[in-house]
Amino acid sequence: MSTLTGRTALVTGGSRGLGAAIALRLAGAGADVAITYVRDEGGAREVVAKIESMGRRGLALRADAADAGDAAGAVDRAADDLGGLDILVNNAGIGVLGPVGELTLADIDRVMAVNVRGVFLASQTAAARLRDGGRIITIGSCMAQRVPGPGGTLYATSKAALIGLNKALARELGGRRITANLVQPGPIDTDMNPADGPFADAQSALTALGRFGSADEVASLVAYLAGDDAAYITGTELSVDGGHAA
Incomplete structure (x- = not known):
């Protein structure tokens, strides 16, 4: 199993849920990890404390992915404070669901700013700051592959855009041995979408395994992609979706 000892990482949206699990898994593999947060400063401090308890450096950066300056600036700040950057995990994202006719221009602008523009700007900045052999890992969604019902037009559009971005990044950065990969989670048990929530049974039924995944199951794939064993994957x-797209 590859280790990440001596490497540095930035996980956007890392104060809770999936982002926190990813940050802790990377730290457990030996990386120094910076995370971004918007409002959950307490959660961010708790994640950093856990990273530091593993003997790694942890850093919490307040940054809103919807703000162009924050999205790019967080990458520079992480690289400066950690002494370089090896891994970028684009995890920050939001979801607005509802009938297509009821979505407002403000809804569209906010979702596209966070889920697409923020990822693009962070990746653009990382392209200049990552060491050769680095990693860009972006968290997408199973809804970019299969939309099982109404109400997901905006969210699915934003996540589908990441497919093209990821492929283009892989081509552009491959000469420096930097890989770019997209992880598509299915229903994952987090505070925002709990496995015992009101819509959980319907979501579980859409998977081949009949259950929600855990944040750790997604984090384990991210850690694999960040390591040397995945150097030829770009x-x-x-998919980590329990067969949602099967």
């Missing part, structure tokens, strides 16, 4: 989509 420009691809990897």
Whole structure:
């Protein structure tokens, strides 16, 4: 199993849920990890404390992915404070669901700013700051592959855009041995979408395994993609969805 000892990482949206699990998994593999947060400063401090308890450096940066300056600036700040950057995990994202006719221009602008523009700007900045052999790992969604019902037009559009971005990044950065990969989670048990929530049974029924996944199951794939064992994997989509797209 690859280790990440001596490497540095930035996980956007890392104060809770999936982002926190990813940050802790990377730290457990030996990386120094910076995370971004918007409002959950307490959660961010708790994640950093856990990272530091593992003997790694942890850093919490307040940054709103919807703000162009924050999205790019967080990458520079992480690289400066950690002494370089090896891994970027684009995890920050939001979801606005509802009938297509009821979505407002403000809804569209906010979702696209966070889920697409913020990822693009962070990746653009990382392209200049990552060491050769670095990693860009972006968290997408199973809804970019299969939309099982109404109400997901905006969210699915934003996540589908990441497929093209990921492939283009892989081509552009491959000469420096930097890989770019897209992880497509299915229903994952987090505070925002709990496995015992009101819509959980319907979501579980859409998977081949009949259950929600855990944040750790997604984090384990991210850690694998960040390591040396995945050096020949780039420009691809990897599903952690319990068979949602099967």
